[in-house]
Amino acid sequence: MAKRLLEVENLKTYFRSQGQVFRAIDEVSLHVDENETLGIVGESGSGKSTLGLSILRLVPAARNPLIAGRILFEGRNLLTLSEREMRSIRGGEISMILQDPMTSLNPVFTLGAQIEEAILAHKKTGAQNARSAAIEALRQVRIAAPETRVDSYPHQISGGMRQRVVGAIALASRPRLLIADEPTTSLDVTLQAQYLQLLKDLRAAHGMSLILITHDFGVVARMCDRVAVMYAGSIVETAPVREIFHRPRHWYTAALLASMPKLDHPRGHLPTIDGAPPRLNDLPSGCKFAPRCAQAQSTCFMQMPERQIISPGHDIRCWYPREAT
Amino acid sequence: MMLSFISKRFGEMAVALLLMSVVVFLLGRMTGDPVALLLSDYSTPQDQARVERELGLDQPLVEQYGAFIVNVFKGELGNSIMGDQSPAAELILERFPASLQLAGVALLISFLIGVPLGVVAATHRGKTLDFAARLVALIGQSVPIFWLGIMLMYLFSVRLHLLPTSGYGTAAHFVLPAATMSLFTIAAVTRLVRASMVDILNAEYIKLARIKGLPESVVIWKHALRNSLIPVLTFMGSFFANMITGAVVIETVFAWPGIGRLAYEAILNRDFPVIQAVVLFMTALFIGANLVVDLLYAWVDPRIRYGRR
Amino acid sequence: MLSMFRNPAIVIPGAVSLFMVCVALLAPALAPFDPLAGSLETRLLPPAWEANGDMAHLLGTDRMGRDVLSRLIHGAKISLSVVALALLIAGSIGSALGIVAGYVGGLTEALLMRLVDLALSLPIILIALLFGVVFGPDFGNIVIIISLVLWSQFARMARSETLKIKNSEFIDLARTAGLHPIAIMIRHIAPNVAGPLIVLATLQVGTVIIIEASLSFLGVGVPPPTPAWGSMIAEGRSYIVSEPWLCVIPGLAILVTVLAMNMLGDALAETLNPELARRPGGH
Numbered sequence: 001m002a003k004r005l006l007e008v009e010n011l012k013t014y015f016r017s018q019g020q021v022f023r024a025i026d027e028v029s030l031h032v033d034e035n036e037t038l039g040i041v042g043e044s045g046s047g048k049s050t051l052g053l054s055i056l057r058l059v060p061a062a063r064n065p066l067i068a069g070r071i072l073f074e075g076r077n078l079l080t081l082s083e084r085e086m087r088s089i090r091g092g093e094i095s096m097i098l099q100d101p102m103t104s105l106n107p108v109f110t111l112g113a114q115i116e117e118a119i120l121a122h123k124k125t126g127a128q129n130a131r132s133a134a135i136e137a138l139r140q141v142r143i144a145a146p147e148t149r150v151d152s153y154p155h156q157i158s159g160g161m162r163q164r165v166v167g168a169i170a171l172a173s174r175p176r177l178l179i180a181d182e183p184t185t186s187l188d189v190t191l192q193a194q195y196l197q198l199l200k201d202l203r204a205a206h207g208m209s210l211i212l213i214t215h216d217f218g219v220v221a222r223m224c225d226r227v228a229v230m231y232a233g234s235i236v237e238t239a240p241v242r243e244i245f246h247r248p249r250h251w252y253t254a255a256l257l258a259s260m261p262k263l264d265h266p267r268g269h270l271p272t273i274d275g276a277p278p279r280l281n282d283l284p285s286g287c288k289f290a291p292r293c294a295q296a297q298s299t300c301f302m303q304m305p306e307r308q309i310i311s312p313g314h315d316i317r318c319w320y321p322r323e324a325t
Numbered sequence: 326m327m328l329s330f331i332s333k334r335f336g337e338m339a340v341a342l343l344l345m346s347v348v349v350f351l352l353g354r355m356t357g358d359p360v361a362l363l364l365s366d367y368s369t370p371q372d373q374a375r376v377e378r379e380l381g382l383d384q385p386l387v388e389q390y391g392a393f394i395v396n397v398f399k400g401e402l403g404n405s406i407m408g409d410q411s412p413a414a415e416l417i418l419e420r421f422p423a424s425l426q427l428a429g430v431a432l433l434i435s436f437l438i439g440v441p442l443g444v445v446a447a448t449h450r451g452k453t454l455d456f457a458a459r460l461v462a463l464i465g466q467s468v469p470i471f472w473l474g475i476m477l478m479y480l481f482s483v484r485l486h487l488l489p490t491s492g493y494g495t496a497a498h499f500v501l502p503a504a505t506m507s508l509f510t511i512a513a514v515t516r517l518v519r520a521s522m523v524d525i526l527n528a529e530y531i532k533l534a535r536i537k538g539l540p541e542s543v544v545i546w547k548h549a550l551r552n553s554l555i556p557v558l559t560f561m562g563s564f565f566a567n568m569i570t571g572a573v574v575i576e577t578v579f580a581w582p583g584i585g586r587l588a589y590e591a592i593l594n595r596d597f598p599v600i601q602a603v604v605l606f607m608t609a610l611f612i613g614a615n616l617v618v619d620l621l622y623a624w625v626d627p628r629i630r631y632g633r634r
Numbered sequence: 635m636l637s638m639f640r641n642p643a644i645v646i647p648g649a650v651s652l653f654m655v656c657v658a659l660l661a662p663a664l665a666p667f668d669p670l671a672g673s674l675e676t677r678l679l680p681p682a683w684e685a686n687g688d689m690a691h692l693l694g695t696d697r698m699g700r701d702v703l704s705r706l707i708h709g710a711k712i713s714l715s716v717v718a719l720a721l722l723i724a725g726s727i728g729s730a731l732g733i734v735a736g737y738v739g740g741l742t743e744a745l746l747m748r749l750v751d752l753a754l755s756l757p758i759i760l761i762a763l764l765f766g767v768v769f770g771p772d773f774g775n776i777v778i779i780i781s782l783v784l785w786s787q788f789a790r791m792a793r794s795e796t797l798k799i800k801n802s803e804f805i806d807l808a809r810t811a812g813l814h815p816i817a818i819m820i821r822h823i824a825p826n827v828a829g830p831l832i833v834l835a836t837l838q839v840g841t842v843i844i845i846e847a848s849l850s851f852l853g854v855g856v857p858p859p860t861p862a863w864g865s866m867i868a869e870g871r872s873y874i875v876s877e878p879w880l881c882v883i884p885g886l887a888i889l890v891t892v893l894a895m896n897m898l899g900d901a902l903a904e905t906l907n908p909e910l911a912r913r914p915g916g917h
Contacts, residue, residue, distance in 0.1 A: 108555075155628045577852070
């Protein structure tokens, strides 16, 4: 049995604004084992990014967040740590790659300075050592001529290279867990494939775990061991990758998979899910997907289904799950 | 690329300075007839022609301008019409150190107070501290500085006897003029830093800096501040313009023996050669200061240093 | 738009500004005394609330026995006339040049924008001093000088706003309809770029009042004996120890007016044109 690295229990992240409450993350539970890649899939606005930021306790204070539940990392509850203890977790134990490589690097500092800073934040070492470590970090993310690139500024390198530098910064202090939030969305297709391969290799080489946030099942298929499907701030289904693709039990997962373009009928009309996700300040009292679900019955509108394990490693939140075919 | 940036800025400044010298020269020719001033009531038309020739006034305007520029470069800016008719250049050099000291102290104070105030306002956005900082900034931009100077003098010197009313010499003499002079710039710096800081604190690279595990103080005072200073530098030119205006009125109010007060005295006496010299000198200073700002700008923002893309 | 009238950040400074404008417009009717007529018997009376005050002269009298309140009211007229004229001249010339630069483009644009950069890089206040000395203090001169200071900012903004809409469909349509470029600029571009320019003008009101007051204070502004706030402070300065109100009162008038105008400008900019709200302002 693999060792648990991260265990999120009943996490809630609410935002308060103008007397209203927005339930961005609503009773989310998940876990990540050592050496494992967990995918988190959902449409934009489903709370995927907020989930990543909640784990690092970096939800912007300006949004007036309220976070409850438990986030156990190697048995320690991150939500009860002091800000100082949390700082040694960030970058050192858990790190994150953000979506947009064009704006993720500080324009006024060299690449080297930004990587060195990430190293020195967690390790007392000399400037020379930090510099060679920074060069090494650049080499690891396959940047050519790292000895000269280390003194470049962000605006001097391409978008694809920038995203690799962001990776180098995130991995500089050898974290145990990396959260990658749509790391390839803004890259073109070739660069996407390269970057994913890089992440996969680095994950294996460092023996770390990865949470990959994406809206793309193609990426999931390629990268992940298990996957959690998010809808309107809740996880509706969690299962090993194979199960999700072959036996999705939640109606939302099935609909999402059906709306995904496939290679065998590239030009066909894609089925889409009718309706729109609910507003986070006005969530239905029953299952959040019920208003859009073709199978919904009266129970679905009345009460939120509890999380139930339907086979080993596979749980869903649905009153009337799809049959396993 | 850095070099072409600097030489381009130099060229632009030379043009500005040239334009200013044309304006000064033409205005000088309009100040009334210099010949009439030099001749007695009994002079003949021959006398008049002779004086005109001596002064070069019979030459075409362009040649007169050429001679004027040559004199400017030689430091011959004409003589005061007052008192012992000292050369204007000498008067300026005598008065300049006092002005430089005052402006330097005021600029330093502006940044030492304005930058932290802007940062604190941005990080406490919507809270009492933010409100207070914005109020200070608003008032600082709405009060006429010459009046503020008089009020401070009235309060601290006349009523409370804490500081000297005016003059120059000790550190105590600096307090009121420097405070008056810096208030507007403090207000402007605070507003600029706050506005850009509020934006920048939402930037992705700030998020990444926090993800690295950096302490909040480093995130704000290193990562966010350096970027927030870029727009502040953009407006440095207008700060200098304000300081020059400020120098004239504040030195007048506090009897500060600088070039600003020299300009005011010359205005009172309609002493055109001195005004002309002071204006040219201040323009050169102003333009030179702007060049320094450009260099600073390039130093803070590498995108300028190396040219975009 | 209507919600603007419920925003206290707009209503309060708006009301103060409106009050000042009314005072300026109705100055001759409102002022209890002739602002220029002095009398030796009523020299240097303190404001009415002080021990030796006279109820007839609410804010006291100056060294020539002129009523401070009346001078203040007429001073409002002077200040706000300078503001209105200078902004009208600088605003229309600057905006016109900016629109032409933006719409025509090419060499015209390059030259005009060079000129704008140049105007922004000269310490105009010094030219103003020279002007004042050469031509003497004069109401018309001061308007011209302040217009010289301000036009370039309007030109810069008008150009960038014009560039934003230059390639939009309705301009294309007008062009293909064979409308003359001048007609396009006047009828189609000008109304569409007017909004931000008006906000810019609001933001400049305080600046103009302060420049005018500074020039008058230095003796190169509105010539005496015309009551201008700046020259009232300059005159009162010599009496600061014995008759401080002569200096305090006109200064407060400037502060209140400029504060109201700046707050109004800021609030308008924030609601109508957030980009403008970032300017630090300037004298």
